[in-house]
Amino acid sequence: MSQPIAGAPNGESPSLERPQAPSPEQAIRPDGRWLAQVQAASGVSAGACYGCKKCSNGCPLSFAMDLHPYQVVRYLQLGQMDKLEGSSTVWICASCQTCLTRCPNQVDLPRLMDWIKEELVRRGQAAPEEKVRLFHQLFLKGVAKRGRVFEGELMAGYMLKTGGAFGPEAIKNARMGLTMLKKGRLKLIPARTKDRRWLKALFSEPKGGSHA
Numbered sequence: 001m002s003q004p005i006a007g008a009p010n011g012e013s014p015s016l017e018r019p020q021a022p023s024p025e026q027a028i029r030p031d032g033r034w035l036a037q038v039q040a041a042s043g044v045s046a047g048a049c050y051g052c053k054k055c056s057n058g059c060p061l062s063f064a065m066d067l068h069p070y071q072v073v074r075y076l077q078l079g080q081m082d083k084l085e086g087s088s089t090v091w092i093c094a095s096c097q098t099c100l101t102r103c104p105n106q107v108d109l110p111r112l113m114d115w116i117k118e119e120l121v122r123r124g125q126a127a128p129e130e131k132v133r134l135f136h137q138l139f140l141k142g143v144a145k146r147g148r149v150f151e152g153e154l155m156a157g158y159m160l161k162t163g164g165a166f167g168p169e170a171i172k173n174a175r176m177g178l179t180m181l182k183k184g185r186l187k188l189i190p191a192r193t194k195d196r197r198w199l200k201a202l203f204s205e206p207k208g209g210s211h212a
């Protein structure tokens with residue numbers, strides 16, 4: 001049995017005050033239809049989660065998140081996507097798969113986090129971790145183009161948009177790029193997948209589309 005999580009995920013001390021009971025107007029009305037749509041579009045059985053918190057207890061980045069991973073699933077179960085709109089959690093998730101490995105119900109949280117990111121981008125929501133959102137978009141753009149990431153293009157695009165290509169940062173980054181080239185960690189010619197049809201299908205609009 002997993003231990004209860006101590007404190008808030010972002011390291012703040014939990015309040016010891018008993019929370020006020022919500023009024024009937026404030027009470028949450030779960031929207032089960034919405035969960036079915038999320039499951040169909042993401043391919044993740046979020047409804048199988050029973051809140052054991054094993055995912056969150058094992059997550060190496062939950063200390064930096066404002067919502068625990070299990071809370072993300074809970075909000076989806078309740079149809080409260082709006083609670084995720086300003087949250088840092090999906091942008092901080094590193095897709096390390098620890099939560100999926102620990103989950104007794106095989107709820108694919110990393111995949112769900114990715115789906116939520118895309119959904120928030122589709123809705124035009126600003127991300128609290130703006131640089132992470134930019135990196136995510138450039139990464140996916142590169143994969144959609146070639147089926148593989150071309151690190152040189154990715155980093156050049158990222159640095160141009162975040163200021164790393166100018167001033168003292170540029171010199172530091174150029175040195176790092178040269179070191180990586182020498183060690184064979186950076187390629188000059190991008191690789192691409194041969195199966196273009198598969199790649200096109202992968203990036204076509206998912207079944208169910210967007211859920212506004």
Ligand code: SF4
Nearest residue numbers: 049051052053055103
């Ligand atoms: S996602 Fe899995 S590990 Fe996390 S609370 Fe739900 S059932 Fe437990």
Ligand code: SF4
Nearest residue numbers: 059093094096097099
């Ligand atoms: S995949 Fe994301 S949510 Fe899951 S353990 Fe890793 S960082 Fe945490």
